[in-house]
Amino acid sequence: MPTQRFRITPTSRGALFRAKRWFYSIFYTKELPADVKEGNKKAWVDLASKIVEEVNKRGATDKPARLIISYESGPRGEFIPLSATMELMEIRPLETFTIYLSKEEEIKKIKADIIELVKRAKELGANIEELKEIIV
Known part of the structure; x- marks a missing residue:
């Protein structure tokens, strides 16, 4: 089962944007048949809407996040999402200090x-x- 793990982004919206760019570059290309492309697009829209719904439910649209998508790829290039994991982060200083040079x-x-x-x-x-x- 392939897994795509994205970098940490400043917002969860940014994480979804990166995932969208990844999806369209892999599973919505000119080389794929039209019916496969449309099926892939429908699968992506369903997955993305569920992610957005869950993020909104938690009020985490502006929190730093990392998205991990587990999926299968069919013989004709079909996108079959299995799961999506959103890691919500918190940015806070560990320690604050000032250095005076002079x-x-x-x-x-x-x-x-x-x-x-x-x-x-x-x-x-x-x-x-x-x-x-x-x-x-």
Whole structure:
């Protein structure tokens, strides 16, 4: 039983799009007889609609995913899907850290940011003395 395992995609819609491109490049080519092509297309549409239905049921259209399709290929090039497995992923940071290359550069950046904030505060009519109390 052949299995097509696709790369992880940023969304489950993207996974289905990759699968669609794979299907049409293999099972809907000019070399196949018209009746086989139409049967393949019907099998694909049925499979894709079931995948979409399940993904929508889980509210996972925008989650990262990988699609795996198990299928058989008939003697005339027929596409016979056996199963489809959608692996839904979750992207989250394992750890967050910051690397400071130069304290002096970081201090210059902070000073420049503060100068910009003070200018903006003056434009808005904020009391600078109140701002000093917040800083200290």
